[in-house]
């Protein structure tokens with residue numbers, strides 16, 4: 001087992017243990033133990049939380065809260081109607097030039113607002129035969145010039161298996177870019193080990209890594225050093241954020257995030273409106289408020305530090321830019 005795999009296996013999955021590590025008691029929070037999609041958070045991420053703070057923006061992202069169990073109208077288990085855009089199990093092909101492989105259903109961390117928390121990963125785990133089908137599908141469609149490795153978290157997969165995918169994808173001429181959508185380097189920086197860096201360095205395609213960071217406190221020195229190593233390996237680093245009530249729903253917090261990202265060598269890419277997935281209603285920021293925050297962000301930071309505000313609507317051929325002019329700037 002690699003070191004990062006040991007750390008992964010040693011993630012915190014017990015609410016009381018998490019609270020204990022943070023000097024909090026059960027009375028400080030409204031938590032519970034879910035039957036499915038339970039608490040899961042690597043210790044390296046817990047270490048970035050502030051002790052004794054029940055409203056810590058990192059804690060709120062991972063702590064199962066009783067609010068999850070409340071029914072909310074308009075929230076569903078498949079908010080993006082993705083189950084219908086699944087040509088082969090393990091492949092999502094929603095947009096013309098890019099296709100997404102769900103390499104694994106597993107994640108290192110269980111984000112409580114995750115829009116794929118109800119997705120049927122078990123039947124979407126590519127077996128050897130399905131892998132061949134996926135590669136044949138990608139090879140047959142010359143319009144596909146970019147392949148996304150996603151999940152779950154694709155970096156949950158061993159270096160050996162990742163290398164096999166990269167080798168196979170490298171053989172397909174019309175694929176120019178391989179994009180890795182991952183949160184693992186943030187929650188467990190040791191995942192970015194030398195074998196992984198070498199693999200990326202030696203890949204003949206462009207490599208883009210889209211990280212998922214919601215708050216500046218997620219960025220520490222250890223993680224920033226890994227970002228430097230990734231950049232030296234030729235990787236383009238981008239970030240996507242989900243706008244979350246109680247975590248990052250104000251312009252000051254988002255501006256601090258953009259600056260911290262830039263310091264670490266990462267460019268802001270997307271700011272997502274929360275998908276209406278069952279169990280996540282307590283993170284919702286109403287659209288008018290989201291847009292008001294965004295106008296304030298525009299006024300605060302350089303243009304290249306402003307992520308695109310988008311919303312994923314079912315059956316559109318792109319992620320939809322939010323119409324800022326429907327809501328006045330204040």
Ligand SMILES: *Cc1c(COP(=O)(O)O)cnc(C)c1O
Nearest residue numbers: 092093094095098099100148319
């Ligand atoms: C988000 C997403 C992509 C990538 O879209 P970009 O706008 O290029 O970031 C591709 N495929 C699927 C299924 C997606 O959900």
Ligand code: SF4
Nearest residue numbers: 107110111114152183
């Ligand atoms: S890392 Fe991404 S896919 Fe995994 S639980 Fe978090 S938001 Fe969902």
